Amino acid sequence: MTSKKTQPELPDSLKKRRLRKILLRVLSCLVLFAFALVSIILWGETIFPFPTQNASSLRYLCYFLFLLLPFLITGVPLKLIDKSFSGTVRKTEIKDTIKYGGGGTTKGSGAYIQHDLILTVEKDDGKVMKYTRLSFESPLALFPIDNPRPGNAEHHKHEFREGERIYKYYGFPYPYIAHPTLPDDKYCIVCGQKNENKESFCFSCGQELVE
Numbered sequence: 001m002t003s004k005k006t007q008p009e010l011p012d013s014l015k016k017r018r019l020r021k022i023l024l025r026v027l028s029c030l031v032l033f034a035f036a037l038v039s040i041i042l043w044g045e046t047i048f049p050f051p052t053q054n055a056s057s058l059r060y061l062c063y064f065l066f067l068l069l070p071f072l073i074t075g076v077p078l079k080l081i082d083k084s085f086s087g088t089v090r091k092t093e094i095k096d097t098i099k100y101g102g103g104g105t106t107k108g109s110g111a112y113i114q115h116d117l118i119l120t121v122e123k124d125d126g127k128v129m130k131y132t133r134l135s136f137e138s139p140l141a142l143f144p145i146d147n148p149r150p151g152n153a154e155h156h157k158h159e160f161r162e163g164e165r166i167y168k169y170y171g172f173p174y175p176y177i178a179h180p181t182l183p184d185d186k187y188c189i190v191c192g193q194k195n196e197n198k199e200s201f202c203f204s205c206g207q208e209l210v211e
């Protein structure tokens, strides 16, 4: 049985930042929806000029899809679903996948390898989940599959250890991990950057750090 620490409190500035982002998302959805609705009421038959009579059901389908657009664009409500969790790291591994078409850092080079740093996390509710913490890319030509991986992938793998506590807060992309074995660093939940433990604000993005 592992000791279950309580989740560190989120700093006020981050709570406000989260609230702002949620309100902005909901507000932009409402504005776009109102705009789409008014457009349909005023110019519906001009935007979707189907021959009259028989095409009315087709027209209503188009109206419906048009009204769905604001939700697709703003991600309401899907991106507002709470995916927070807390748990304990049980395993760290790197999964190599061959991809084609050139990724971000290896654009235009054709085939490349994506290295995903995957943490197996035992959540406090007892469920086990795989969590992709970071992804790297390297050109296929420079990286035969049986050779050692590029330094950054291996380096980051060793930053996460079995038994460490991990907290994912609602509304933030990166989880908070404090290292009991390496008291020198903690992670920014806004940009994912590693910071020294004594810092109160992230040196990369300037946001407040969870203590």
Ligand SMILES: [Zn+2]
Pocket (backbone or CB within 6 Å): 188, 189, 190, 191, 192, 193, 202, 203, 204, 205, 206, 207
């Ligand atoms: Zn940051």
